[in-house]
Amino acid sequence: MSASITATVRPVPQVRRLLNDGSTVIAVVTLFVALIAVIFVPRFGTLGNIRALLLSVALTGIAAVGLSLITIVGRIFSLSLASTIALSTIVFAAALPAGPWVALLLATGFGALTGAVQGLIVGKLGTDPIITTIAFAAILLGAGELVTGGLTVSRGGDASVFGTNLFGVLPFQVFVFIIVTAVIAWWHKYTVQGRRLSLIGLNEPAAAVSGLRSWPLVLLAFTLAGTTAGLAGGLLSSQSGQGNLLLGGTFGFDAVTAVVVGGISVNGGSGSPVSAAVGALFVGLLGNVLVLVGFSYETQLVAKGLLVLLAVVLTGIAAASKGGRRR
Template sequence: MSTGIDAQTDALWKRLLSGGSGAIWIATIVLFAISPLVSSGSLSEAAVRGMLPFAAVLAIAAIGQTLVVQQRGLDLSVPGMMAFGAVLVSGLPQWYGWPPALAVVAAILLPALVGLLNGVIITAFGVMPLVVTLGMNAALLGTVFAISNGTPAGAPAGLSAFAKGYVGVIPNAAIVAVVVTVIAGVVGHRTIAGWRLTAIGVSEPAARALGVRVVLYQTVAYGLAGAAYGIAAVLYTGYVTTPPLFFGETYLLPTVAAVVLGGTALTGGRAALVSTAVAALFLTQLGQLLRAVGWPEPLQLVAQAAVLLAVVLLRALVPTIARAISARRTPSPLTA
């Protein structure tokens, strides 16, 4: 009996310490628990209400990155995608007289089409995802500069009012993030399309052998990622009102960190979409806490990178250590 309990305990610790999905939930609870001890005002109502919209933006963008990582890619076009979405939703009404609602649609749809283009180039022509998305990022940033002529535009009044609004005490941006996360989680884990995306991420040859249309599903994954970046950009633009042209550069590392902390392997496979959103909340609260104690932004980025490195190392070391402990506990045939 004790052997079975020991095995279950070992499995639990291995799962928690190896950076799986469960670990980020515990880490987030611990972070919120210790935040008031580190900085007394870090969990005040004003602080939380100010933090949640930025957590929402990161969560939605990170879900897009998760869809790409699930297919064994890494999307380096996040900065350009988000800047593109922001300049569309703010600039089209201000400079070209578009209705704000139509500008919102364009800011989501056009990044989705760019994502589809990324997917087509990667899947149909076999170009490395890093190369394609890096090149697309440069093209998008150039497009943003051309559209704006180097001058940021302000968000439409209606969008700004929505992004800064509340339902009770919950920010509208957080509600949008929850809706996007729930939809992504249900589609990713409860539908045939989600299962097929997982199967492709695990093994393309096996998925093809099962009759899955690999190119189609991978292309759609990149398109959905683009749509997620567009939604995140729309919310960010509405909340800050006049975003810097290239604000998306600050979201590249955090989206990757949220994916890894959430438990999605960089080698592809099962996408931990809901846990990715929790990781975004963790990273945003961590950044707010570090700002509260006086850390400048460069050191905050170093802290995010350190957390990411720690998780990657744990994932590599814990299984090895667990196997070594298991081998010591297992009696050899000569001593049995």
């Protein structure tokens, strides 16, 4: 009798862990919404629309996966993300005559450099990450205006190599998104430095007492976030061969939305880069469905804003519930 009772009870914690895993929940919701869209939304299931959806998700996802590291380490977000992407498109377009791979490397390197500077300031000097990254966003946009005069940068060159389909079906940018997610997720889960990000985000004072310095890891998180932002900017510019300060658009907000909707706590210490990738897929899916149904751009912004608010509220409730159980 006792053995049967034990067998019955054992699965419950596993189910609870799955329900507490933000990426699992949002993945199930994403699949459900996709199935509903296939049945009820005209043109959603067409090959052309699926390809457009994946392309729109790829760049946001690349940026969101890097941004998630800043959130996990307990530094909330980088609000200079859109500016970094915008400036990276200009770097890519300006360097394109030297070759597409050189241009992509320089755009990615530019993003890494901007991220490293911000990470050094936030990590070493202990400044507020929101204020610091807002200030950096202004610096980047101002510098961009001074250099370009607000004009589109186009120097020629061919970046069509980044517009190809691997194996005839998988867009190159989607392939990059998958690789970036896999590499960063592996690094976060299986390396000492990656796991320490979560430890610092979860309880930085305790980590300090144990001798773990936080600022090098904060620097690393910002550098990787800047790297993925620069990569996203370069790939974005490769679509037209042009760079413009407006190309950053809503990428910053969409990346933040992906991180929050993916179930990564803004308090730090929980979640994974995979959660951000799944969140990006859901955000892209939602936007795609709203467009096909006929909702305006303004309505989409309202929907995304409500989605972020709901995710933050639910995360707060979950955190309070866990705290209550511990007490």
